[in-house]
Amino acid sequence: MTTVDRPTLTACAIVSLRLVLAMIMSLLIDSTAFAQRFTTGSPYRTPAGQSPTAELLRDIGIEQQLDSQLPLDAVFHDEMGRRVPLGEFFDHRPVVIALVQYRCPMLCSQVLNGFLKTSQAVPLEIGRDYQFIAISFDARESSDLAAEKKKQYSRAYRRSGAANGMHFLTGDQDAIDRITRVIGFRYRYVERTDQFAHASGLMIATPKGRLSRYMYGIDFAPQDLRWGLEESAIQRIGSRVDQILLLCYHYDPLTGKYGLAISNLLRIAGGLTIFGLGTYLAFMFRNERRRSKLFPAENRAILPMGASDSTLKELSQS
Structure with a gap:
């Protein structure tokens, strides 16, 4: 039977864990350096937080303007x-x-x-119980493009009334500025990519056109939509909600893409790694103390490697 000196085994395990931890930290440092280069390298070549991307991100968002009149x-x-006032849909x-x-x-x-x-997961129906309005904030977009979008989403909705309850609008810059200003929707045009840097979300308004609820992100809980509509239907204004905007991904307006927030991911990974190693070390030291109570120091060298607790108890009683 293979025997190993228990203190030696523990010391070797600790040394191995230290080496693994050192390797992981080295990888994290290298990855952080890569993230820094990704942030400050081409095409920016500026310190993190001072790049054009950072400046643009400070200018975009959705500020809640509850109870504001549209x-x-x-x-x-x-x-x-056709030219239609926004109030026609209320x-x-x-x-x-x-x-x-x-x-x-x-x-x-x-x-x-x-x-x-989300709308397909709630009993309330578009056209019967509420209206849906998509408004383009790009003044260059045409009604033909809006018609294509309406055709696409009204068919995908697969419920009657969608054609009368879904509306896809376009407008000139003055009308767009008025609606975005009241809603608190801040966005920026990026000439390099011919795209807009902007945040994501939905707004719910009462039948009288007062903002009653904001829903952030791209994935909306059905119960939130239902409750928001039911409260809005009786003219009730909701409370402010936390702005959860793309927690893992951030928009890069200079490239027109969304990249993983590397620094946040590394912090999470590092925390989980340290927690895992700490748990493993605690487990080892706990077992070592248990074995120390069961066996005197002079007998630990003959313990079988990898012995279970039940085996140790049998050996201690023999």
């Missing part, structure tokens, strides 16, 4: 190209509003897809 007299164009039903860019390759489509998925 500009119902602002004139937009519907999918048919009656006795609450309204869900999404500020999007129809040509947006990523985030805006995710917002619309997230709303579509």
Whole structure:
């Protein structure tokens, strides 16, 4: 039977763990350096926090303006190209509003897809119980593009009434500025990519056009949508919610893509690694103390390697 000196085994294990920890820390440092180079290297070549990306990110967001009155007299164009005031879509039903860019390759489509998925999971129906309005914040977009979007999402909704309850609007810059200013939607145009840096979310308004609820992100809980609509239907204004905007991914307006927030991921990974190693060390020392109580120091060298607690008890009683 193979025997190993128990103190020697413990010392070797500790040394091995220290080596593993050193390797992991080295990897984390290298990865952090890579993240720093990714942030400050080409095309930025500026210190982190001072890059054009950081400056743009400070200028975008969705500031909650609860109980603010929407500009119902602002004139937009519907999918048919007709000039219509925003108030035409407000009656006795609450309204869900999404500020999007129809040509947006990523985030805006995710917002619309997230709303579509959530709307299909609630008993309230578009057209019957509430209205949905998507408004493009890109003044260059046409009614033809809005019509394509309406056709796409009204078909995907697969419920009657979608054609009358879904509206995809475009407008001139003045109308867009009025609606975005009241909602608190701040965005920036990035000439290099011909795209907009912006945040994501939905707004719910009462039948009278007052902002009652904000829902952030691209994945919306069905119960939140239902409760928000039910409260809005009775003119009740909700409370402020935490802004959870793309926790793991951040928009890079200079490249037009979303990249993983490397520094946040590394902090999480490092914390989990340290916790795991600490737990393992605590387990080893606990077992070592248990063995020390069962066996005198002169007998530990003959303990079988990897012996279980039940085996140790049998040996201690023999």
